[in-house]
Amino acid sequence: MSRITTPDHRNFPIPRQCPFAPPLEYDRLRAAEPVSRVQLPTGGTAWLVTRYDDVRTVLSSPVFSADGTRPGFPALVPGAAQILQRPPFIRMDPPQHSFYRRMLIQDFTAKRIKTMRPGIQATVDRLLDDLLTRTPPVDLVDAFALPLSSLVICQLLGVPYDDHEFFQGRSKITVSGASTAEQFAAALGELRAYMDGLITRKQQGPGDDLMSKLVAEQLEPAGELRRDELLMMCLMLLNAGHETTANMISLGTVALLEHPDQLAALRSDPELLPGAVEELLRYLSIADLVTTRIAAEDTELSGTPIRVGEGVIALLAAADWDPAVFPEPERFDVRRGSRHHVGFGYGVHQCLGQNLARLELEIAFSSLFARIPTLQVAAPVDELPYKHGGIVYGVHELPVTW
Numbered sequence: 040m041s042r043i044t045t046p047d048h049r050n051f052p053i054p055r056q057c058p059f060a061p062p063l064e065y066d067r068l069r070a071a072e073p074v075s076r077v078q079l080p081t082g083g084t085a086w087l088v089t090r091y092d093d094v095r096t097v098l099s100s101p102v103f104s105a106d107g108t109r110p111g112f113p114a115l116v117p118g119a120a121q122i123l124q125r126p127p128f129i130r131m132d133p134p135q136h137s138f139y140r141r142m143l144i145q146d147f148t149a150k151r152i153k154t155m156r157p158g159i160q161a162t163v164d165r166l167l168d169d170l171l172t173r174t175p176p177v178d179l180v181d182a183f184a185l186p187l188s189s190l191v192i193c194q195l196l197g198v199p200y201d202d203h204e205f206f207q208g209r210s211k212i213t214v215s216g217a218s219t220a221e222q223f224a225a226a227l228g229e230l231r232a233y234m235d236g237l238i239t240r241k242q243q244g245p246g247d248d249l250m251s252k253l254v255a256e257q258l259e260p261a262g263e264l265r266r267d268e269l270l271m272m273c274l275m276l277l278n279a280g281h282e283t284t285a286n287m288i289s290l291g292t293v294a295l296l297e298h299p300d301q302l303a304a305l306r307s308d309p310e311l312l313p314g315a316v317e318e319l320l321r322y323l324s325i326a327d328l329v330t331t332r333i334a335a336e337d338t339e340l341s342g343t344p345i346r347v348g349e350g351v352i353a354l355l356a357a358a359d360w361d362p363a364v365f366p367e368p369e370r371f372d373v374r375r376g377s378r379h380h381v382g383f384g385y386g387v388h389q390c391l392g393q394n395l396a397r398l399e400l401e402i403a404f405s406s407l408f409a410r411i412p413t414l415q416v417a418a419p420v421d422e423l424p425y426k427h428g429g430i431v432y433g434v435h436e437l438p439v440t441w
């Protein structure tokens with residue numbers, strides 16, 4: 040295949056036409072131009088990768104680097120270049136990446152996360168108790184999805200939930216394609232200052248939480264982490280821990296309500312729940328644009344040459360709707376057996392919080408539909424305020440009634 044040198048000036052991120060399905064353009068690209076060049080909103084260009092096998096290659100091969108400090112690393116949001124100067128470990132390569140990830144891995148194993156079940160269930164029950172005292176329509180994002188994911192990650196880390204308006208507001212700016220570089224820088228500065236203050240509080244009075252443990256064991260001089268490194272690590276966990284899961288809960292609720300046969304199957308056989316969560320992760324692929332990389336050497340993908348220093352975006356939603364791997368991808372089927380989806384990424388950076396996310400989603404959906412069997416979306420589904428243009432897809436508000 041000949042090398043395409045002129046970038047297509049297509050609108051990127053490409054908006055979704057149907058609230059659930061990936062942009063239709065992904066189908067055309069996957070079939071006709073599986074590695075295609077695109078103009079980024081922040082300037083510069085990158086290669087879009089749309090086939091499942093190619094996406095897994097990009098995410099698992101050291102030829103494609105996650106090192107955000109490499110010149111030309113693709114930035115999708117204005118201001119993101121700033122965070123890439125001193126990135127958290129999600130934007131590092133091994134062995135540097137492994138050094139940080141190893142410090143956290145034992146706190147996110149399936150076994151450890153399982154111990155959080157009673158606590159998460161109690162939080163879900165309390166939120167639903169409160170929700171049911173209100174007069175519908177109620178915004179499910181504000182009353183359930185966001186507080187649940189925020190409360191869980193706050194409790195795990197030891198971040199006071201009372202500060203949620205502060206950090207949720209700032210986090211939103213850092214993942215929204217609509218903010219300016221100045222807004223991004225201001226939000227990041229405030230979040231850093233907040234985390235710095237929290238580290239001091241953990242030094243003075245440690246609690247039974249992950250941040251206190253990291254401060255005690257990993258922070259210099261007792262440990263090997265500089266204060267700014269620890270700070271970025273905690274900030275990444277706080278951010279990654281609530282924005283993604285909240286979007287999955289709200290969008291997943293809409294997807295289930297829009298497929299009443301699948302919801303009925305789930306209700307009659309709760310054993311289908313883990314498979315339903317995997318299918319929702321595949322079907323919605325909300326972190327579609329998160330997986331950015333840069334070529335560390337000259338290479339080739341599906342016949343297209345890629346030069347060292349060129350940016351690559353491994354589109355997760357395109358991979359998860361690749362008909363070669365998921366036949367009839369538009370069919371939402373809780374019995375499909377979709378656990379090999381790439382909704383959590385693939386390779387060394389595969390989501391650290393996936394066990395936690397799965398547990399939250401299982402408890403959230405099973406409790407929500409059991410407690411509110413008549414739940415309905417209180418607005419036309421096509422007209423909901425979807426998060427087009429952001430790094431993580433979702434819905435800003437979800438009015439529901441029952």
Ligand code: HEM
Nearest residue numbers: 128129279280283284287326330383384388390391392396
């Ligand atoms: C349904 C919810 C979630 C989705 C869809 C999701 C998706 C992803 C994806 C696609 C990646 C890979 C990024 C890359 O390769 O560049 C990732 C990494 C990561 N996620 Fe999640 N995530 C979710 C929930 C969470 C939660 C609850 C946490 C809690 C702490 C978390 C923490 C992380 C961290 C720390 C990384 C970086 C891992 C590394 O670089 O080694 N995520 N996530």
